[in-house]
Amino acid sequence: MSALILALDTTSREEALRIASLTADHLDAIKIGYPLVLGAGLSIAGEIAALGVPVIADFKVADIPNTNTLICDQVFAAGCSAVICHAFPGGDSLEACVASAHAHGGECFVVCEMSHPGGAEWFSGGVAERFSGMAVTAGADGIIAPATRPARVAALREIIGTKKIYSPGVGAQGAAPEDVKALVDGVIVGRAIYGAADPSAAAREYRDRCR
């Protein structure tokens, strides 16, 4: 059983709020990122949160510690409950994100392996394992790992123990909830829900398949 997280990668405020309203009852969280925030402004985070669904900011934060702190502080001030960061800038940069998240009562997730085909080029061979270890050391709340490669999710689970795993790649990228739901805490679905003719029905179906 896993939570269901909608990746709301639409670019217009109106469309985002329409889909969020239609689907919120079936979701555990909504993930927003550059497509929506660049199109609609960061205030969209608070508007979505006001619907009663937690908002995860997928900014894949990857800078020096001070800049990471400034970015994460803005994310949480805007009403987000969690932020997603990269590990490759180093442990101090990651710790800055974790500190900001926890100072605001929020959570920090670390991208450990990307879900697209190119993700296998860089993250395999020990890098994702190293990032997962960094997530543990920095006190992060969980990691992002690919539903498209369940064996990799299982390998990273060995490293992070009971920390959360949120897993994208379900739907448009080809994976199914059933591939990973026993391994992860949350399944992330984007286009297969927000691009469906009936987003509410699609969200309900994915929620049922995650249970």
Ligand code: C5P
């Ligand atoms: O539309 P789709 O279901 O493919 O959306 C997946 C979402 O998860 C997108 O927002 C994408 O940026 C994000 N993501 C991913 N793989 C990662 C990390 C994030 O697909 N490793």
